[in-house]
Amino acid sequence: MRSGSLSLASTDYLQLGGGRAMGRYSTLLCAPIMGKSVDQMLNKIGTAKAGGADLVEVRLDYLNNFNPRQDIEILVKQSPLPTLFTYRPKWEGGEYEGDETKRWDALRLAMELGADYIDVELQVANEFLNSISGRKPENCSIIVSSHNYQHTPSVEDIANLVARIQATGADIVKFATTALDITDVARVFQITVHSQVPIIGLVMSERGLMSRLLCPKFGGYLTFGTIEAGMVSAPGQPTLKDLLDLYNLRQMGPDTKVFGIIGKPVGHSKSPILYNKAFKAVGFNGVFIPLLVDDVGKFFDVYSSPDFAGFSCTIPHKEDALRRCDEVDPVAKAIGAVNCIIRRPSDGKLIGYNTDYIGAITAIESGLRGSHSTNGSSGSPLAGKLFVVIGAGGAGKALAYGAKEKKARVVIANRTLDRAKELAELIGGEAISIAELENFHPENGMILANTTSIGMQPKVDETPIPKQALSSYSLVFDAVYTPKMTRLLREAEESGATIVSGLEMFIGQAYEQYERFTGLPAPKELFREIMTKNY
Incomplete structure (x- = not known):
């Protein structure tokens, strides 16, 4: 693992042609299920299946009046999707506050009754795995997980964490960190893209959203999508619908080019809807994502790979972004602001334009x-x-x-x-x-x-x-x-x-940006159709 500069250009982890075995396990889409009763959970699992999930994470720690054998058996037998059972304690960000022995008994029971996966925290993984003494069913994979709700450690520290998780005998490595800055996500990508074992690496909070959206590009075993907005099991989870219909998760792969809108705030932007729907309609292999950026210079220093191919730029970064460009179109220079930045494929230089x-x-x-x-x-x-x-x-x-x-x-x-x-x-x-x-x-x-x-x-x-x-x-x-x-x-x-309306400006300035992003003529009628349907 190369552990020097965090600049994506100075590492080879974005080049996914060999090494990383994307072909061995494509990214799965998992829906967290947090019901108060078994009936509620089964109802939510049905919703998750209808919404396109590949599996569900059953959060046992959310159940009231939990009867382990009866409830787990019903959930395993009646779930229309593969199941991942998690019984998260308070000390790892969950809801369970009881006796550890009972918690372990429930997880062992889930394995015995046919769960496809169980999730065990790194802090207790060695003891738990010793307690089953090799009696793990063949059809059940053990995820060993670690959650950091404070920050995202260095590449070296994450690599050491992954090694510790692997050493427990985990079938799948999972770690989740917290983004204090969007550049924190780069360290997680650096780890996941090089991993030779199934790995789930996610970054919590809005600044970490990119880690969840780009899992198929950077080798994540699975990503989480909620069945409804706001009902999250960890900060920053998108919905199943957004992952599938907005960000086209199923069409994404190692060669997908990343585009995005740089702003603060950025969650209100309609740009991802416009560009992603247009990309899908014309078969262009790109994804357009929101990028909550605090420091434009730092962002470009870290995300300097050709994979990050182009950006829209909005409030408050249009002037700072101009200063960060290697070359600026004469009109943009005269205006003193850019709202479109292209990374030139031949030399990686950033070229700024103004289409506003x-x-x-x-x-x-x-x-x-x-x-x-x-x-x-x-x-x-x-x-x-x-x-x-x-x-x-x-x-x-x-x-x-x-x-x-x-x-x-x-x-x-x-x-x-x-x-x-x-x-x-x-x-x-x-x-x-x-x-x-x-x-x-x-x-x-x-x-x-x-x-x-x-x-x-x-x-x-x-x-x-x-x-x-x-x-x-x-x-x-x-x-x-x-x-x-x-x-x-x-x-x-x-x-x-x-x-x-500003919508007219938005659509007008997007024509030229789209053409610079894709090299294709802007589908103007499609743009208006998309915005009419999504306003």
């Missing part, structure tokens, strides 16, 4: 043309208009640049006036504070574009500008697209303005 301004400006122009506010001009309907941009971040820069290119007169409104002044000076416009917007109405027929996250889920009751100040605007655009109808757009429409 195209998507947004095109959507705004279409809105103006639709409202017949073109003054008979054959050029852009934005020409000569007073265009007010709220926000001086990456998206604000893109909108201001795009509006200026279309010969609009641009005003930047920002919470921090100094930042507004910086951008205004850069593009040749004026600067005001957001507080001044309430009384800013030098003329009628102005254009307003909100590029901040004000009004985004979950804070849907917020708006960057009072309703009474909206009467001077002929068109209002909001880059926020979750929800589709923000408070700003609703009040603008009530005030008589044409409104343009």
